[in-house]
Amino acid sequence: MNYLTExxxxxxxxxxxxxxxxxxxxxxxxxxxxxxxxLSAAEIIAVLFFHKLxxxxxxxxxxxRDRFFLSKGHASAVLYAAMARRGFFPAEDLEQWGxxxxxxxxxxxxxxxxxxxxxxxxxxxxxxxxxxxxxxARKKGQHYRVYVLLGDGEIQxxxxxxxxxxxxxxxxSNLTVILDYNDVQLDGxxxxxxxxxPLAERWKxxxxxxxxxxGHNTRQVVEALDLAEEIHSxxxxxxxxxTKGKGVSYMENDHRWHGAVPKPEQYQQALKExxxxxx
Amino acid sequence: xxxxxxxxAYGRALADYGAINENVVVLDADTSSSTLTHFFASKFPxxxxxxxxxxxxxVDVGVGMALGGFVPFVNAFAxxxxxxxxxxxxxxxxxxxxxxxxxxxYAGVSDYKDGPTHNCVVDIAVMRALPNMTVIVPADNNQxxxxxxxxxxxxxxxxxxxxxxxxxxxxPADVKxxxxxxxxxxxxxxxxxxxxxxxxxxxxxxxxxxxxxxxxAEVLEIHTIKPLDVQAVTAAAGxxxxxxxxxxxxxxxxxxxxxxxxxxxxRPTPMVRVGIKDRFPVTAKDADLLMDHMGLAVADIVQAALxxxxxx
Numbered sequence: 001m002n003y004l005t006e007x008x009x010x011x012x013x014x015x016x017x018x019x020x021x022x023x024x025x026x027x028x029x030x031x032x033x034x035x036x037x038x039l040s041a042a043e044i045i046a047v048l049f050f051h052k053l054x055x056x057x058x059x060x061x062x063x064x065r066d067r068f069f070l071s072k073g074h075a076s077a078v079l080y081a082a083m084a085r086r087g088f089f090p091a092e093d094l095e096q097w098g099x100x101x102x103x104x105x106x107x108x109x110x111x112x113x114x115x116x117x118x119x120x121x122x123x124x125x126x127x128x129x130x131x132x133x134x135x136x137a138r139k140k141g142q143h144y145r146v147y148v149l150l151g152d153g154e155i156q157x158x159x160x161x162x163x164x165x166x167x168x169x170x171x172x173s174n175l176t177v178i179l180d181y182n183d184v185q186l187d188g189x190x191x192x193x194x195x196x197x198p199l200a201e202r203w204k205x206x207x208x209x210x211x212x213x214x215g216h217n218t219r220q221v222v223e224a225l226d227l228a229e230e231i232h233s234x235x236x237x238x239x240x241x242x243t244k245g246k247g248v249s250y251m252e253n254d255h256r257w258h259g260a261v262p263k264p265e266q267y268q269q270a271l272k273e274x275x276x277x278x279x
Numbered sequence: 280x281x282x283x284x285x286x287x288a289y290g291r292a293l294a295d296y297g298a299i300n301e302n303v304v305v306l307d308a309d310t311s312s313s314t315l316t317h318f319f320a321s322k323f324p325x326x327x328x329x330x331x332x333x334x335x336x337x338v339d340v341g342v343g344m345a346l347g348g349f350v351p352f353v354n355a356f357a358x359x360x361x362x363x364x365x366x367x368x369x370x371x372x373x374x375x376x377x378x379x380x381x382x383x384x385y386a387g388v389s390d391y392k393d394g395p396t397h398n399c400v401v402d403i404a405v406m407r408a409l410p411n412m413t414v415i416v417p418a419d420n421n422q423x424x425x426x427x428x429x430x431x432x433x434x435x436x437x438x439x440x441x442x443x444x445x446x447x448x449x450x451p452a453d454v455k456x457x458x459x460x461x462x463x464x465x466x467x468x469x470x471x472x473x474x475x476x477x478x479x480x481x482x483x484x485x486x487x488x489x490x491x492x493x494x495x496a497e498v499l500e501i502h503t504i505k506p507l508d509v510q511a512v513t514a515a516a517g518x519x520x521x522x523x524x525x526x527x528x529x530x531x532x533x534x535x536x537x538x539x540x541x542x543x544x545x546r547p548t549p550m551v552r553v554g555i556k557d558r559f560p561v562t563a564k565d566a567d568l569l570m571d572h573m574g575l576a577v578a579d580i581v582q583a584a585l586x587x588x589x590x591x
Contacts, residue, residue, distance in 0.1 A: 067346075111376050117346065119375040122366055128336045129371060132343020132351075135328065139304070140348060159367075162336035170328075 004222055008051075012218045015085070016046035020247050021274045022081035022094065028267045030098040032106070036257040037151060038078035040182040040215070040242040045075075047221045048147060049082040057087035060115035066144050067117050067133055071126020072151030072180060073107040074259070079116075080104050088115040124157030126150055127177055131167045134175040134235075145229070148177045153185030156194045161206065167235040168207025176228040177208070177237040180215060184244035186258045199239060208237045215240025247274050285442045286384060288420035289427075290315025293352065294322045296427045303431055304349045306330065308337045313443075314354045314384045334359045338367035338381070345377045350431050356390070357383030357440060361402035372436045373409040380430055381406075381438045386416075387477065387527030388555075389443035391569045394562035400555045404532025406438040407505045413458060414504040416440045416526075416534075418479035421450040422502065429456060440476065442527070444566040447480020449500070459503045461511035467497035470584045471515035471522050475501050475534045478525035478553070478575065485580035496584060507537050509545075516548040521587045523551050525580055527570060530554035549590035551583040 019042045027033035049055070053066040070079050077097075084091045089103070097104040103112040107121035118129050130148035137144055154160065167175055181199070183190045190196060200210045209231045213220040221240065228236035244258070245251025248270040262270055297303050297319050306328045311317040320327035328344075330337045334355050341351035355364070360383050372379045383402055390397040406414045415430065415437060417423045423441065430437045449464065456462075464479070465486055474482040479500045486496040499515050501508065516522055522542065524535040535552030542548045555573050563569035570576070 109374075111374075118342075119370060122370050125339050125367065125371055128339030128367075129343040129346070132340035132345075133347050134343070135340070136304075136344040136347020136349050139325065142347075159333070159335045159339065162330070162333035163339065165333070166328075166330050166336060166340055 002226070004219065009219050009222070012046050012051055012222070015050050016042040016218065017274060017276070018085070019046055019078050019081045021271065023077040024248070024262070024267070024270050024274065026077045026081065026094050026097055027261055029095055031261050032098060033077050033261070034074040034259045035077070035248070035251060036184060036244040037072055037075045037180065037182065039246045039248065039251065040244050041075050041078055041149065041180045042246065043216050043218050043221050044149060044178055044180065044240060045078050045082045047218060047225065049086050051222060052225050053147065054144070055086065057115065060088060064142070064144055067130070067146045069118050069126045069130045069133070069146070069148045070108055070120055071148055072123065072154060073120030076106065076108050079108060083115055089113070123151065123154035124159045127160055127167065128163035130175055130177070131163050131172055134167070134172040135170055137174055138170070138172070146175045148175070150177060150179045152179060152181045152183060152190050152196065153193070155179070155196060164203070164206040164208065171233055172235045173232050175235040176225065177235065179237060179239045180242050181239055182242040182244035184253060184255045184258065186255065188255045203237045203239070207234055209234050210237055210239060212239045212241070215242035216246060249273060282445070283420065284445050285420060285423060286313070286315045288423045289441055290318045292424040292427050294318035296431065297323050297326065300350065300428070300431055302348065302350045303352060304328065304344055305352045305354065306337055306341050307354045308332055308334050308359070310355060310384070314382070316354050334364040335367045338364045338379070339371055341379050342371040342375070342377045345379050350378060350380065352380045352382055354382045354384060356397060356399070357386035357402045358397055358399035361399060361405045365405055369409055373411045376411055376435060378434055379436055381436070383438060383440045385443040386440045387442060388560045388569045388573055389566050391563040391566045395559040398560040400527070400529045400560065401532070402440060403504055403526070403528050403534065404536065407532065407537060411436055412505060413437045414440070415458070415502055416476040416504060417502060418476060418500055419446050419449045421448070421452050421454050422456055425454050426456055429458065433458060442477050446477040447483070449480050449483065456502055459506045459508055461508035462500040462502070463497065463511070464500055465496070465498040467495040468519060469495045469521065470588055471497040471499055471519040472525060472580060472584065473499045473501055473512065473515065473522060473534070473538055474525040475504060477527050477570070481575070481577050482525050482580055484577045485584065488577065488581045489584055494584065494588065501534055504534055504537055507541060509541050512538055512541050513546050516542055516546045520548060520591050521584070522548050523553060523580060523583045523587055525553040525575070527575060528554055530556055549587050551587045553580050553583050
């Protein structure tokens with residue numbers, strides 16, 4: 001486990017801030033998208049794509065690369081922003097997002113966008129696909145790690161727990177699951193729509209090593225991901241407590257911003273807040 | 280190789296093929312003693328994954344293994360693979376174009392003992408509607424054995440549909456099936472019997488009966504429902520001007536539907552579909568008797584041929 005310098009942490013925080021700005025710009029430009037869950041995942045995505053994942057954007061099919069599965073596919077804006085800034089495709093492509101037959105689909109598409117490991121959209125697939133992929137790596141003797149980013153609402157789906165069984169049965173310690181626990185889903189608060197608690201105990205009971213962090217604390221994200229690699233007998237889930245719509249005051253914790261587009265004056269305010277003006 | 284059930288032919292052949300192709304992994308959902316993937320499991324335990332009773336998870340775990348470079352054979356009862364797990368199949372196999380081989384067992388009415396919940400007469404319709412999906416229904420054991428390397432080496436999603444039970448032997452041991460290539464088993468001029476799966480053998484028997492009545496019946500086997508051999512179907516229609524389709528599946532959306540779509544658009548031809556007529560099957564004591572009961576008897580094929588010839 002490498003201790004990151006403050007300047008390195010600052011760099012990642014700056015990237016997270018940039019990814020938020022990119023996401024809001026993309027959603028505004030497209031007049032469609034899901035800001036709430038993109039903003040809540042910005043630090044997690046920043047740390048993964050700019051620190052943790054072993055990737056080669058010039059060779060997205062590189063065999064030894066780490067695999068990242070975005071299970072909460074509606075957070076595509078922040079994923080696309082990170083991939084563009086990491087060099088998988090030109091940043092100008094972001095402006096074409098959602099245009100007729102653009103390679104950047106509404107939800108991620110592995111066939112159209114090289115570097116996307118798996119098409120996503122319907123919720124609940126990531127951990128099952130990730131478990132299968134981690135199992136394949138194990139059986140092929142490959143040393144890459146598999147990362148899955150789950151939304152919290154999606155773990156209401158039964159397949160998530162079916163897949164948790166598989167990950168535990170096969171001791172998939174090469175699988176790290178990150179849960180973006182912002183407690184807001186499309187229709188309202190997760191704890192009201194369908195409560196998930198006691199979440200840590202549930203995952204422990206399912207055979208996972210559980211780490212709880214503040215998902216907006218970049219250092220905690222980094223250290224949790226490092227720690228997961230030290231666990232050799234079971235899969236790890238990082239329960240990242242986050243805020244839906246993080247960084248835009250009027251979006252925070254408001255389920256109406258799961259999939260809404262800001263009006264012009266709201267858009268200006270969002271950019272102002274995200275860029276730190278007036279703070 | 281007619282004396283053993285289709286599932287046993289498959290199970291034994293898969294275990295044999297596993298020695299040849301080390302990239303094959305086999306997944307099952309607590310049905311390995313039914314699908315007979317246990318032959319493979321006992322020979323290659325490290326390449327066998329049992330996820331328990333969780334068909335949606337089964338499919339997605341197979342997808343993950345395909346992404347990791349394996350050729351997963353994903354086994355479950357057709358009813359659960361094509362219905363319970365259809366969203367996984369749609370999104371993660373068909374749409375995502377992953378190299379997953381979906382093996383639908385106990386299809387049609389072959390699970391006669393367990394009844395309508397375990398029968399599956401809509402899976403061809405479901406799978407055929409999915410872009411990128413190749414849909415194959417083998418006619419007999421020899422074909423099953425020879426299909427395995429073909430579907431394993433083909434790059435892309437495949438749905439392979441099999442019966443629990445015995446089916447009439449049709450092919451020699453060295454049959455070489457090709458994806459999308461129909462097989463003319465018997466030439467004829469008065470009517471074409473276009474059949475798939477377990478109904479191929481029955482159509483050959485029906486052709487014998489028709490021959491006795493002075494009617495020359497062509498028998499065309501469509502093992503690949505998708506991509507359909509359009510050329511073979513339209514040629515048979517052109518030659519005979521009377522088509523009977525036969526399948527152990529609903530008359531809605533299966534082989535009959537596929538053939539009707541092609542002929543309606545390119546060569547309208549009098550046609551009768553032999554299949555299950557938009558109703559659920561029932562529990563029975565024997566698969567053959569249940570097929571007869573559901574309107575799939577040789578006599579039903581003969582009658583359909585006589586009826587359609589009158590409409591020429």
